Amino acid sequence: MLSLPTEPAFARTYDASSYADPYDAIVDYQTYDSEYRYSELGSSAVSTRMAVPRGRIQSWERGSKPDAVNGLAVALEHGWIECPVDGETFGALNRLVASVFSGGSVDGEFGPAFSASTEAVEQQLRSDLSTVGAGCQQIDSNSQQHTDLRPTEHKAILGRVLVALGAPQGRKTESVDRLPAYLAWVEPEIRREFVRVYILNRATELDDKNHIQISERRPADYLESLADLVHSVSGVDVWSGDRSIRIHEDVLPMLEIELN
Secondary structure: OOEEOOHHHHHOOOOOOOOOOOHHHHHHHHHHHHHOOOOOOOHHHHHHHHOOOHHHHHHHHOOOOOHHHHHHHHHHHOOOOOEEOOOHHHHHHHHHHHHHHHHEEEOOOOOEEEEEOOHHHHHHHHHHHHHOOOOOEEEOOOOOOOEEEEOOOOHHHHHHHHHHOOOOOOOHHHHOOOOOHHHHOOOHHHHHHHHHHHHHHHEEEOOOOOEEEEEOOOOHHHHHHHHHHHHHHHOOOEEEEOOEEEEEOOHHHHOOOOOO
16 A cells, blocks of 8 residues: 655655755664663764764754654654555645645745635635644735635644645746656546646636636646646546646536536
8 A cells, every 4th residue: 555755755855964865864863762762872882883973962862853853753643644545634635735736835944825716625725734633724815816724733844744745845837847756656536636626726717618728837848747637537638738738628527626
């Protein structure tokens, strides 16, 4: 059974300057905690055996922990790490990742925020944030067309989980060039839910009434992969062009979507 996101992927959202791979900070601390914390060896001997600087061992002896260790503990407590992809938690995380791509963001401090243009989108976001145990609050906004939401608890850790799953961090027009890799491995229902959220957030009806359109200022390869994903879950005709993809309207009843 595939379980995502992995501990290494989550750890690598951290900046551990003393490690080439931030996951090694977690591995080293867990080794110290399980094998040496209560041994009679001094910090110098532990440092030698672990090939870790003595100052780092002394810091751990005083109760300090790497940031990635603290974050991982919270993520594990909430069931956000290596959760089965056929479970409710991953289903909610998948929809939240889709929401980041199509109607939200993860800022430089890993805080996620989401914009809901319809009541259906808002209800889905509130439900998914509740399912993962992050809570939900409305953000003050000048927008008259969107309701802006964000989690109330452990915002940065949830944001790191979403980034570990492939959600973009920062300005999406500059950073988004591919869809999450897990979409190539998971069951069709998970891809279907990703597409459903994407269309709910981004699609608009065209004047000819036979097609809907998703407009994106993103690379052509990204638009082609998005078009292929929509076609793979719906079977309807999809065309990718310059900064947009066009989808036959039959996709709406197929995915049980109503556009307002």
